[in-house]
Amino acid sequence: MNVSAIWQNPNNKQFYYKERPFSKWIKLNKSLTFLFERHLKKEIVQLLRENNFKNSDIKNVEEDWKDIFNKPLVKVNFENNISYYRYNNFLKKLKEKGIGIYGRDIINIFPYDISERIEDKRIWFLDIEVEGDEDIAEDSVPSSILAKGMIISITYYDSYEKEYYSIIVSREKVDTFNKKIRFVDSEEELLKTFNNLLKRKVPDIITGWYSNGYDIPYIINRGKKYHIIISAIDGLKPYSSYKKQPSGYRFNNSIPGVNLLDYMELYKKYIFEKPPSYKLDEIARIHNIEGKSEYMGFLNYKKNFEKFVEYIFRDVEILVELEDKLNLLNLICGLQSVIRIPINMLLAPSISIEHYLQQFLLPEKKSFKENYNIYSSKNVDFEGAIVLQPPDKKYENVIVLDYASLYPNAIQTFNLSPETLRYDFNYNGKHVDIGLMIQDEGKDYIPLKYTLEIEGVLPSLIRYLLKERLKFKQLKKSTPPDNPEYIKYDIKQSNYKILLNSMYGVIGTERFPLHDKRVAASITGGARGALRYMNNKLNNHEFKDVDINGRKISFRTEVIYSDTDSSFNVIHCEEKLSKEDVVQIGRYIATYINDNIAKEFVVKYSNTEEIINRNSLKVEVDKIFKVVRFFGVKKRYFGYDFDKNIITHGVEIVRVDTPRKIKDILKDLFIKALDGVLKKEDLIRYYNVIKQTPLEEIAISKTVTKIDFDKYKTIPNHVRAIQLMREIYKFKYTLNDKLLYFHIKYNNRRNYRIVERIFNKKFKDVALVSACIEREHLPQFVKLVKANELEIDYYTLFDKQVLSTLKQFSEYREIIKEVKNEIEKMEGINNKSEQLKLF
Structure with missing residues (x-):
């Protein structure tokens, strides 16, 4: 059966379905069920009797189920007339007695296909x-x-x-x-x-x-x-x-x-x-x-x-x-057709993955416990990804190689799953030892051995997801963009990408039933090992007489930065390289890694060469910079490709709280600084531009994390700025969206005592404080500016948002200092030490 839509009553878990968009809801026969360990059968039968369940309340019993560790289970299916309230109370009593409950998610999985259209x-x-x-x-x-x-x-x-x-x-x-x-x-x-x-x-x-x-x-x-x-x-x-x-x-x-x-x-x-x-x-x-x-x-x-x-x-x-x-409803409906659970559950990644895993196991009559509490030990370090410290330097011709879906492919390649782990120093069956990989980082050895003699649940699921995603990616690639099927294939591959990207996150979450700290540590350890292999392989590697676009070229790769799944390599070459040359070199070094990774890296940590056939680790060219500037800080760089498209991470032009107009200005100034043509006049000109810009476009975006301000141990300045406008001007706040924050000079001396109390400061001359408003307040705020109650402190805004940001380019600090002095003269700021600035 294929249905057009489903709805589940959250109060009793009753499913309804529709056969057509215009039809009425049809009630599905309810199927409440639970599973327990077979050795507890007598105890469960006794508890069912004590809770007034009769033989006639049970539809059937299936004794051929197992959990992922191969533990025998029994599945009980109740009759349709059993209420969810009664069922749920019974499971609560089992929990109170310490009896593990399996298959709790089954009742939320719709048993038939749901249309993705x-x-x-x-x-x-x-x-x-x-x-x-x-x-x-x-x-x-x-x-x-x-x-x-x-x-x-x-x-x-x-x-x-x-x-x-x-x-x-x-x-x-x-x-x-x-x-x-x-x-x-x-x-x-x-x-x-x-x-x-x-x-x-x-x-x-x-x-x-x-x-x-x-x-x-x-x-x-x-x-x-x-x-x-x-x-x-x-x-x-x-x-x-x-x-x-x-x-x-x-x-x-x-x-x-x-x-x-x-x-x-x-x-x-x-x-x-x-x-x-x-x-x-x-x-x-x-x-x-x-x-x-x-x-x-x-x-x-x-x-x-x-x-x-x-x-x-x-x-x-x-x-x-x-x-x-955006096709967001298209996306979520497609995801529902894959996981077959109520739409509202799909917004929580751990719930989606938990149910999808259970659905994946149903044909094999397998399930898992609500909470295994498998392992928790201080001996296992749960370390994250590799992020190297970059230099404070500009480079040209930089190729970024990136592992495709690194965490999912590490899980598949090394067969990482709770039931495949053999935490045993003496285990000698066919396995891969992530403990050795982590030991290579200078840490103490622990036996994180994963058997290759059975297929893990998580690797099996990931292999299926990767295969399905690749299938729809290829269909999308072979379909013209103006064909309606193009969007369909794109959404399908996105559905599987969402599931793949969620897999590692939920394994590292303690609420996830199959959470095991050792497995989570193995996934990140395997990923670090793969990135370390690529970096070691490419750093200062001499490539001689490589065929690049019809000529022999020799070049050296140097790893200048690395982050999670990416390796940034500058290409040193005596010849001048064109865009086409650098693109071809990128493909060459990616192939070089892919041809060697299984036989040099993967097999190194296994006692069998059979693991070579499991390898799915693969690198691709992710980005190519014509020029890029690092600032000596992790996860922060700015550059552009050969077509002058900006590629950046972590700098202010991509930060959410940076004002719209400031982003545009910084983009231009960063490119000038990167190209070595930034002048003092550029900065002065943009200062004057900002002074003529509508207030909404220069407002700094702020978010309130606690709606009860008394909960703050230290009150943030933007919260004080809200208190200022609320107390003096009676502004009302819903606090359900981002706020507009302004540096201001407060001019109404009659309110100075209130301002001093709110900001906990004394003002000798001018009160340089801040105001924070909601967008609906903007017309009223503009009136206050026009009435000279307050004025925008453009100097502080420009200093904080533009000049301080540009100081990252250390070569321009003297020019920035000169600009500050000139603006201070323009604004009549003679004695800065007497002014109070609150950032």
Whole structure:
């Protein structure tokens, strides 16, 4: 059977499925089950009787199961009428008695295939507007839980019907702009209409921007006011709860019959470039999508109703356009088709991998315990990756070789898995000894021997994932980009990449059932060994008379930096090398490593040459620099390739908190510094440019990690900057997004005592402090600047964000010093020691 969508009731683990996007939910026969060790059979039978389970409550018993260590297990399958509450209580009692529970994840794995096609899902992209909410929000409880405002509109796009809809509380009617609008007389009627649509159309997924924190709980909680049960399945009730955490609120919502996916959460998880703000307008700008209209939603609800209608559709349109560009829902639906668990579980890597591993083992009738607590010893050092200290120097013609999926391939090559480990000094079966590899680093030997006589569970799973990913990568490569199948293949290979990248992370997590500190240490040890082999092989290696683009070239490789899975090699050659030459040299040295790694490195730590056939370690050319500058600090470099494309890591132009305009300026200044043409005039010019730049573009991005400021042992300066604006100007903060931080000169002397108390400093002359606001405060903040209540401290901003950053180029420190002196004269800063700067 192949279904279009599934939903699982989190309260009783009951699965529902749909055969088509337009069909109703069908209830699947529930199958509650658990496994236990066979030698405990008598004890389990007695406990079942004591807890009033009868023979008629048990569908069947399977005695041919095993765990990954080959321990015999028994599987008990309950009848459909056994409640999850009763089942769960029984498992709790087993736990209290110290009885290990196996196969706990099986009940969350859907037993049939789920369509990966986004076209087979009915998805609602949703947004609500609320009147009278912001004035009554309380810090201690989220406004969506209080839900004291009135919902005046619910707008959504139906992906199956390809139509925009809105339900609006209003007796006034306007042009619908080719969208379908239903006008109602009251909020109660709006919620009833929405609920009826839920039951009639049964969307598989509802998504929105911050929808799990705002739209969904608001709808649920306003429904309660009118005794409206928001649900797509009759008889099941919704719920909305929250938990206050140091960094904000965590919401838990359920609308029966609907998978709830917050698009902002998807964006944070799968888009690795962090934006300066998670406001939808900013995300739209980053992806070249036109933002919302300038009109502020419900503020125009009564003043300009036509503009209000235009506004409410724009948020939903942006979400639809984002999905068209990013395919995040496509990605998550594809991932669900692979793992076959409820969509909300897919956002947690450890849960996804745990369930996928169990699904992988099901055909072999194997399972694993909820928590093995296999091994914990102070004798095993869990050391991370190799990161070498780079020089403070510029290089030309640098090739970066990178191990493809290093950790997964180390697991596969060395057969690393908890059940293949033979922690025994005397073990002599066919094996690989990672202990010897770690000993080569100057550490004490411990017997981290992995048998090659059985195939490990983790290597077996990784081999399958690598094979599937390669298959879809090749299909993608052979498919034209304008072919619809191209996106499908790209998403499929991304699904397997996500699983592969998650594997090592969960093995090193103590909550993961198969966590074993020794295995985690072996994975990182094997990866370090592979990188050390490549670095030793290439460092100061002379290559003589190599055929490069039709001529014989001799060159020397020197390893100048190394990080985790990458080796940075400068090519020393007496001849002038072109882009094509360096590219060809990169391919040559990658092949040189790949041809030798199995017979020189892998076999060195095994007592059998059979391991050569297991090797999947492979290097590829990752990057090629025409010029690159290291700054003597790990994980920090700046350079560009032969086409002048910037390649950088760790420097301020890629930092999330660096202001947008400053990034653009630094990019230009870094290139000038790298090329040796930076002048004093360039810096002075950019100082003046910054002074003319809109404030939002020079704001430093800040995040509050504790919403309860009393929890800070030492109050950060940006938190003091919030207290300043909150206490003096009564700014209200939600603290659910990144903040705008400014260095300021505070001019209103009447408030100096308050400012001195907040910043715990005395001011002799001018108060150089800081202000921190939310984006909604920006118009009010600009008014304060114009009224000379405060002014932007451009000197401190430029010094901190630009000049201090450029000091990394040690050769330009004298010029930077001259620029500072000149700007101080320009700004009339004569006695810097009397000024207080708070960074």
